[in-house]
Amino acid sequence: MAKQDRAIRTRQTILEAAAVVFERQGYQAATITEILKVAGVTKGALYFHFESKEELALGVFDAQEPPEQVPPQPLKLQELVDTGLWFIHRLRTNLLTRAGVRLSMDQQAHTLDRRGPFLRWREMLLSLLDQARENGELLPHVDTSESADLIMGAFTGIQMVSQTLSDYADLEERYISMQRHVLPSLAVPSVLAALDLSPGRTERITAELAAVQD
């Protein structure tokens, strides 16, 4: 294994250990000592990659970034829908994504700036909505900035509720229901009718992505 590969793996091991400890104890109570113990690396290795607990948290947040790899679609509103579905898939399968979401909602993390993940999701949604506008997909009265805010907020909430009530088991269903409620106030009728909001959509996207990544 090349030196660089090893460094990337060590970094990943440390991040996953941090994710585990943040989830278990919350950000405020988590300690570097505990993270070192879970990661099984030396203090030197950890501090080579991350200068502080806050930097570890920001690293975990990165795993919660809006995905950029969703297959491009002729309808940008479909791409917006797909981005959420893909994120839900990652939330179920990826430890770091899950930890990132929980950390961004950790209200006891008083010393951590948690605004980043929310603002970056908002920005990604706004960009897709602006492209949808250029494509002629949106109703004339739509304020893309306001709609980006709303979708980001509503998506945050259904994640919180789904986690509390079903440990994310019903998240996809809640997400599709959210889009069914919101899209009629955004999309022109012909676009609305063409959007795929069926439950099988996630599998098709993840299969397509897996094919690209292989």
Add this chain to the structure above:
Amino acid sequence: MAKQDRAIRTRQTILEAAAVVFERQGYQAATITEILKVAGVTKGALYFHFESKEELALGVFDAQEPPEQVPPQPLKLQELVDTGLWFIHRLRTNLLTRAGVRLSMDQQAHTLDRRGPFLRWREMLLSLLDQARENGELLPHVDTSESADLIMGAFTGIQMVSQTLSDYADLEERYISMQRHVLPSLAVPSVLAALDLSPGRTERITAELAAVQD
């Protein structure tokens, strides 16, 4: 002061102290000892009203219940909108409500059943939506159970986001935007046009409620 009045006041003092300590330290780290110190009451007084830390948390949750005192409206969808606006007002002015919301979203509270507040909001929304259906306010395809879930989830999310980004300063604006995005998929056009979603609405409701309570 009658004996009963004093008991009610003591109970309230203890609940507010619990709210302060839960907010400061999170549920898991909070201790009865700390709550006693903040409340300035005896251990006996506290245990007379609350048997455990969990019971204190459930008491704080009660302050986060959906309000029942919103003035009745001919349009049940208006009543639904008003209930949210009134809750936002209470969230800004009432320490216990604020603490209840935060506690219901405290993901580190592993030993606390946090489902109650979410389920009771859902139930209240469902009841209003079912009344709206009987009134002929809803579009024929609306599934009231699904819509109640969605509104509860979206409202949860905008509270989380507004708290993180603006300490609730923009919550009313986000809430009105949410309703503007969701109601077109629920209400028949004549009802939609008749709903008051203007920013002045909150002041009118709170003034009306204050007049009733005086």
